[in-house]
Amino acid sequence: xxxxxxxxxxxDAAGMSAxxxxxxxxxDLEVTxxxxxxxxxxxxxxxxxxxxxxxxxxxxLIIRPPETFxxxxxxxxxxxHEVIEIDTSERRVRVRDLEKGREWNEPYDQLLIAxxxxxxxxxxxxxxAAGIFGLGTLQSGLDIERFLEESRPERxxxxxxxxxxxxxAEALMMRGIRVSLVHRGAQVMKSLDRDMGKLVSEALxxxxxxxxxxxxxxxxxxxxxxxxxxxxxxxxxxxxxxxxGLGVRPVTAIAQRAGIPLGARNAIRVNTLMQTEVEGVWAxxxxxxxxxxxxxxxxxxxxxxxxxRQGRVAGVNLGGGYATFxxxxxxxxxxxxxxxxxxxxxxxxEIRGSGLEFETAVIESRTMAGYYPGASSxxxxxxxxxxxxxxxxxxxxGGTGSAKRIDVLAVILHGGMTIGDIxxxxxxxxxxxxxxxxxxxxxxxxxxxKI
Amino acid sequence: xxxxxxxxxxxDAAGMSAxxxxxxxxxDLEVTxxxxxxxxxxxxxxxxxxxxxxxxxxxxLIIRPPETFxxxxxxxxxxxHEVIEIDTSERRVRVRDLEKGREWNEPYDQLLIAxxxxxxxxxxxxxxAAGIFGLGTLQSGLDIERFLEESRPERxxxxxxxxxxxxxAEALMMRGIRVSLVHRGAQVMKSLDRDMGKLVSEALxxxxxxxxxxxxxxxxxxxxxxxxxxxxxxxxxxxxxxxxGLGVRPVTAIAQRAGIPLGARNAIRVNTLMQTEVEGVWAxxxxxxxxxxxxxxxxxxxxxxxxxRQGRVAGVNLGGGYATFxxxxxxxxxxxxxxxxxxxxxxxxEIRGSGLEFETAVIESRTMAGYYPGASSxxxxxxxxxxxxxxxxxxxxGGTGSAKRIDVLAVILHGGMTIGDIxxxxxxxxxxxxxxxxxxxxxxxxxxxKI
Numbered sequence: 001x002x003x004x005x006x007x008x009x010x011x012d013a014a015g016m017s018a019x020x021x022x023x024x025x026x027x028d029l030e031v032t033x034x035x036x037x038x039x040x041x042x043x044x045x046x047x048x049x050x051x052x053x054x055x056x057x058x059x060x061l062i063i064r065p066p067e068t069f070x071x072x073x074x075x076x077x078x079x080x081h082e083v084i085e086i087d088t089s090e091r092r093v094r095v096r097d098l099e100k101g102r103e104w105n106e107p108y109d110q111l112l113i114a115x116x117x118x119x120x121x122x123x124x125x126x127x128x129a130a131g132i133f134g135l136g137t138l139q140s141g142l143d144i145e146r147f148l149e150e151s152r153p154e155r156x157x158x159x160x161x162x163x164x165x166x167x168x169a170e171a172l173m174m175r176g177i178r179v180s181l182v183h184r185g186a187q188v189m190k191s192l193d194r195d196m197g198k199l200v201s202e203a204l205x206x207x208x209x210x211x212x213x214x215x216x217x218x219x220x221x222x223x224x225x226x227x228x229x230x231x232x233x234x235x236x237x238x239x240x241x242x243x244x245g246l247g248v249r250p251v252t253a254i255a256q257r258a259g260i261p262l263g264a265r266n267a268i269r270v271n272t273l274m275q276t277e278v279e280g281v282w283a284x285x286x287x288x289x290x291x292x293x294x295x296x297x298x299x300x301x302x303x304x305x306x307x308x309r310q311g312r313v314a315g316v317n318l319g320g321g322y323a324t325f326x327x328x329x330x331x332x333x334x335x336x337x338x339x340x341x342x343x344x345x346x347x348x349x350e351i352r353g354s355g356l357e358f359e360t361a362v363i364e365s366r367t368m369a370g371y372y373p374g375a376s377s378x379x380x381x382x383x384x385x386x387x388x389x390x391x392x393x394x395x396x397x398g399g400t401g402s403a404k405r406i407d408v409l410a411v412i413l414h415g416g417m418t419i420g421d422i423x424x425x426x427x428x429x430x431x432x433x434x435x436x437x438x439x440x441x442x443x444x445x446x447x448x449x450k451i
Numbered sequence: 452x453x454x455x456x457x458x459x460x461x462x463d464a465a466g467m468s469a470x471x472x473x474x475x476x477x478x479d480l481e482v483t484x485x486x487x488x489x490x491x492x493x494x495x496x497x498x499x500x501x502x503x504x505x506x507x508x509x510x511x512l513i514i515r516p517p518e519t520f521x522x523x524x525x526x527x528x529x530x531x532h533e534v535i536e537i538d539t540s541e542r543r544v545r546v547r548d549l550e551k552g553r554e555w556n557e558p559y560d561q562l563l564i565a566x567x568x569x570x571x572x573x574x575x576x577x578x579x580a581a582g583i584f585g586l587g588t589l590q591s592g593l594d595i596e597r598f599l600e601e602s603r604p605e606r607x608x609x610x611x612x613x614x615x616x617x618x619x620a621e622a623l624m625m626r627g628i629r630v631s632l633v634h635r636g637a638q639v640m641k642s643l644d645r646d647m648g649k650l651v652s653e654a655l656x657x658x659x660x661x662x663x664x665x666x667x668x669x670x671x672x673x674x675x676x677x678x679x680x681x682x683x684x685x686x687x688x689x690x691x692x693x694x695x696g697l698g699v700r701p702v703t704a705i706a707q708r709a710g711i712p713l714g715a716r717n718a719i720r721v722n723t724l725m726q727t728e729v730e731g732v733w734a735x736x737x738x739x740x741x742x743x744x745x746x747x748x749x750x751x752x753x754x755x756x757x758x759x760r761q762g763r764v765a766g767v768n769l770g771g772g773y774a775t776f777x778x779x780x781x782x783x784x785x786x787x788x789x790x791x792x793x794x795x796x797x798x799x800x801e802i803r804g805s806g807l808e809f810e811t812a813v814i815e816s817r818t819m820a821g822y823y824p825g826a827s828s829x830x831x832x833x834x835x836x837x838x839x840x841x842x843x844x845x846x847x848x849g850g851t852g853s854a855k856r857i858d859v860l861a862v863i864l865h866g867g868m869t870i871g872d873i874x875x876x877x878x879x880x881x882x883x884x885x886x887x888x889x890x891x892x893x894x895x896x897x898x899x900x901k902i
Contacts, residue, residue: 013887046822046882060822293877304887305880329877333884342879371497371511401855404885407878408858414876415866425865426744426780427858428793429756431497433784434855436464436755 011035014285014311015114021315047141052171086258117248117286126220153240161188165245291327342406345393361447365439369431462486465736465762466565472766498592503622568737577671604691612639616696742778793857796844812898816890820882
């Protein structure tokens with residue numbers, strides 16, 4: 001009997017997690033992954049740290065190269081191979097070898113689409129000039145690195161104030177580059193409420209980033225095909241380098257052409273097993289939807305944690321086991337200019353959209369006992385349903401030791417628990433780690449009085 | 452109409468939290484606190500850091516001195532005053548002014564006992580010699596400090612390997628003192644399972660502490676009334692200073708004499724409102740019981756977090772509001788020689804005592820993304836009920852960023868959640884904070900296969 005064939009489109013977190021997991025459960029499975037870029041299974045989240053020279057070597061971001069998959073897992077991972085068409089009725093994909101130009105049809109019994117997401121690069125006058133980059137794959141990071149080494153830019157403009165934009169702003173500053181940031185919103189980080197985003201804007205300003213808030217990039221000036229300025233609705237900012245930080249969109253055109261239904265923000269619609277609506281076709285990672293467990297709506301949240309977890313679930317099911325991915329809480333975090341930033345659940349505007357009545361509290365406390373050296377400020381914002389006190393979201397901005405506190409709130413959300421539950425939690429305390437009332441509990445005590 | 456009188460015995464965390472809270476809710480209440488020592492409302496947990504010169508000034512450990520309570524809260528806090536008798540039928544206490552020697556009866560309408568806990572100092576030959584200390588009140592810390600300054604000891608022996616013993620070992624090493632530690636158990640930190648305690652023993656050994664495990668102090672050699680050696684069942688260890696780290700016992704003799712029922716380990720029995728079984732008498736803090744929400748048994752866990760939370764609950768109820776203290780999870784943490792140590796829930800021997808069937812998993816992971824500079828080892832142990840997968844306990848030992856991860860497990864316990872829930876948690880990730888699978892989830896994935 002012929003072996004069952006699993007074909008995976010995309011060789012990063014979701015795809016290769018799934019492939020390894022499936023192969024572990026069912027060693028008879030024949031697993032082939034096609035990856036357009038030259039790299040498999042790398043930490044995209046680590047690229048800004050490589051560019052900032054916090055991490056010395058790009059190769060340390062690669063968790064497993066193709067050879068490891070071949071030798072250790074018996075998985076064929078073929079890089080520089082692009083799947084250009086999916087035929088779900090014939091159960092085959094059309095593959096192009098990007099080096100040799102050869103094309104062929106590859107049959108599958110089960111197909112996993114893990115094509116990821118790509119940076120949003122708006123089509124504006126001059127946007128094809130040299131020196132303008134989006135950051136997505138490891139290869140795109142290496143392209144920026146080569147540009148930094150060869151062109152030694154003195155000035156950079158980041159267009160967009162999301163996670164990648166801010167991480168890139170910091171990375172470029174660490175390379176001695178003068179950084180400006182153009183952002184449409186009133187504060188950076190639209191994943192935070194404005195009052196919390198303001199704390200991040202202030203930290204960037206203090207760190208020396210020139211902030212152009214409520215301002216929109218509309219095009220680029222170029223000289224001899226190289227970018228020389230960013231034209232906004234208010235001014236032109238001279239620059240040698242532009243990096244887009246406008247977020248990413250799921251890479252799903254190929255799925256759409258194959259008739260596989262898309263959902264939130266054009267991400268591929270999946271059930272909790274990670275199956276698409278087409279028989280034998282699965283999807284996982286940044287190209288797939290998630291279900292938001294607080295808003296109870298499908299969302300598209302492209303993050304490494306979710307990609308790995310979705311990949312694991314798809315892999316268990318593809319390997320003959322059973323696992324589900326119930327959904328996400330919207331947890332995310334980063335560190336910008338020594339400031340730790342984290343969020344989970346819903347923001348104010350997201351709650352308003354759902355029609356729930358809610359109250360909020362923001363407190364300032366300390367990351368450690370007040371008398372302990374190194375203690376710094378931490379701001380905690382909690383959002384809870386009026387009447388019931390059910391937690392709906394939380395945001396944290398502060399010094400070292402702040403961000404991972406969001407995990408407590410993520411578990412509270414997971415359990416559908418309340419502000420009263422937070423007050424009653426038996427959280428850990430010792431002077432180097434926390435005040436005796438953890439800042440999260442201090443915020444809960446303030447919010448409790450309003451509910 | 453005469454004002455209602457609340458008398459509080461004990462002026463530290465539980466007593467003064469309760470007093471402030473009650474007064475805030477009911478400004479007409481007349482609140483008087485009697486405190487035997489010279490200090491109110493201080494961080495006992497901070498004393499080892501003061502002695503280790505991490506914290507410069509003992510006064511920074513004092514959160515609120517008596518004057519603040521008088522001036523800001525309209526609470527009379529009388530230090531150096533000892534309550535020597537409680538008469539619950541006449542509703543009065545007998546107070547002794549320790550400076551002037553005067554005694555009188557103080558009537559009350561409501562009485563809160565917040566007498567705290569005191570270090571266990573076993574009665575052994577020579578144990579009354581100079582240079583032998585227990586660490587409890589801030590005053591006892593100041594006594595040790597004076598001894599360190601005046602006698603300049605070169606060698607110290609810690610008797611007992613619990614939290615305070617280990618924190619004192621580190622503090623004295625930071626003062627340049629050679630430290631030995633005598634501990635009856637096979638590994639230090641009996642609040643951990645032996646496999647996790649071993650990691651702490653190894654760190655102490657590596658830091659230069661001479662460990663005498665499975666060895667028992669039986670008495671002391673003295674010269675001219677000063678300690679000169681610790682006599683164990685195997686040897687005599689020469690020393691200039693001895694500090695007991697054998698844990699604390701609740702200070703409840705006065706309550707017992709008044710006929711107030713005691714419970715676990717002679718702590719005062721209380722309900723979830725923090726009422727004792729005697730009308731008009733309440734108890735909170737290190738002298739009171741807690742209910743363990745995992746073992747479903749009364750326990751005595753003397754910790755600052757619990758004292759503050761119990762004090763708040765007692766205060767709300769005494770002020771005419773309503774609050775309950777449902778219980779504790781057994782969460783505790785510390786940092787010893789750069790190693791962060793945390794635990795929650797039940798240990799193996801505690802689960803065995805309850806008759807539940809369980810499985811465990813211990814994993815080693817990294818505190819940050821493996822490629823991120825500063826990432827260090829973290830060990831996570833999870834214990835869960837066989838069959839159901841319900842989490843029963845967890846222990847963490849590792850580098851910076853390890854300890855507060857225990858809070859996630861404390862919330863999981865609070866919600867009665869399972870290992871499967873842990874795998875599905877949407878925890879925060881960014882390279883400076885965590886691997887893409889948080890170590891807690893990695894442990895859950897290993898344990899899931901055994902359940």
